[in-house]
Amino acid sequence: MSFVRTFILYIPRDSFIHRLDPATKLIIMLTLSIQALVIAEPISGAVVFVVSMLFFLAANLPLGVLRATLKYWVATMVIIWITYTYSYSGQGSVLWQYGWLRLTDYSVLLAFTVMFRLFSVVTLALLLYCSTTQRDIIAGFRKLGMPYLLTFVFALAIRTLSVLYSDYNRIREAQMARALEMEKGRFFERLKKHVYLMGPLIVTALSRVEAMSASIESRAFRVKKAGKRTFYYVTHMRTVDYVIAGSLLLETVAFLVLRYLYGYFTVPWLLSMIP
């Protein structure tokens, strides 16, 4: 359960990032993710990835969190390289060709671009989930103006997913303790063994959902409420939050202008920069 154990659970640390307002952390994640996604060349993509990693390191989170995701990163890299480099039929100088398989300088650069995009987004998501409690994430979304209904549904979803995954792992261990070898056999044999996990998981999930809905109803909860909704838990932004959030928002706007009005951060732009 290594990866998700860390992914869904907040890791308390006394770090600069942990002390930031959750809205600021959401802005860091959203702005850098937008930058990573709109950039269409690998050098700037690598810069955004490095910046994301610096934020991650500043959070003083154990590197084990990233190590646990390593196998997924490698698998993703392999898929990206196969799909983007050997089957790409767009522009660029051909470096190598065998039948319909063609490798161009353009496709190699694009593969790196997509790789850095994904790595940046994953690092930023891990940074947010490991340095921010679920309650703070919800408070952050609320502060950024997300409608209450959406915030509520999102809160329920992330809480339920976390709890269900933790249940799934316990059930898996309980069945393995009775000699069910989950890792043994061919793919379909291993898949079939999940039947023994699904039954207990569904029963546990239904029981949790029933308890949760009863507890919500018994406290007279309504999504639509007359008058202005007030909140018990409110976070406060400090100067450092405004500086970081403001800088990143401005930088992202500049990025978008340069990207879409002036054609920066694309492979042709990068190639034109090379003398």
Place this chain on the structure above:
Amino acid sequence: MKSSAPPIIKVEGLSHTYPDGTDALEGVNLEIKRGEFIGVIGQNGSGKTTLVKHFNGLLKPTKGTVLVDSVDTREKTIAYLSTKVGYVFQNPDHQISQETTEAELAFGPRNLGLSPAEIDHRVKEALRSVGIEHLAARHPLLTSKAERQMIAIASILTMKPEVIIVDEPTTGQDKKQSRQTMKMLADLNAAGHTVIIITHDMSLAAEYTMRVIVFHKGKIILDGAPKSVFRETEILRESGLRPPQITRLTQMLQPFGFSPDVTSVPEMYDEFKRVYGRS
């Protein structure tokens, strides 16, 4: 059992760090002899469950070794170790995947690839040992919490493990059901099984176990007979634990001549008789 017999479980310098960097155990040394009834106590997150998950191979040591019946757990699969060490999880609903109690009990032996005759024999034996023959044909999820706990324990017994670990055996049960569960575990211990319970209930630990191991921040801070462990009130307090109520009462009455080692009501009755000299 001869004291020279090798321990069924031997833990040497065991440390465990989870991938997120949490150090759950630090340099734990421990020997568990055959036939012992042990209570592992400690606050949440103290390392109790992490320790026992090493006994059946669900976790492997980051440092140190865990030997079960003289075999290093690193070298064996969970399936193999499950025939030596049975682990009953806290919530029985987490393991129930079959439609009848009989089928639930047969689940483990089937995974071991045993013959139908052997499976049948083991299921009947486990139903009898735990006293749930009347539930054999019923859906396990349609039974009470205490019965489901019995079914979970019986389904581990069909693996014929020498050691039985039960995580919080009495959670969600009333006093009567708790006593039934603990009596059944005591019977299994009397029948030769080594029993390890993880519990927050100091009274249960005092009443049923012969040895108590106290965990705090991934280390063993106390290990001994319940009476000697519960005498260490200061150390227990530092780790957020308190001796059973009856022990605390007798410790308060110590200036009046009471022994501080009382752990049950019958013992307290005897102590009253001793102090006041009446029969």
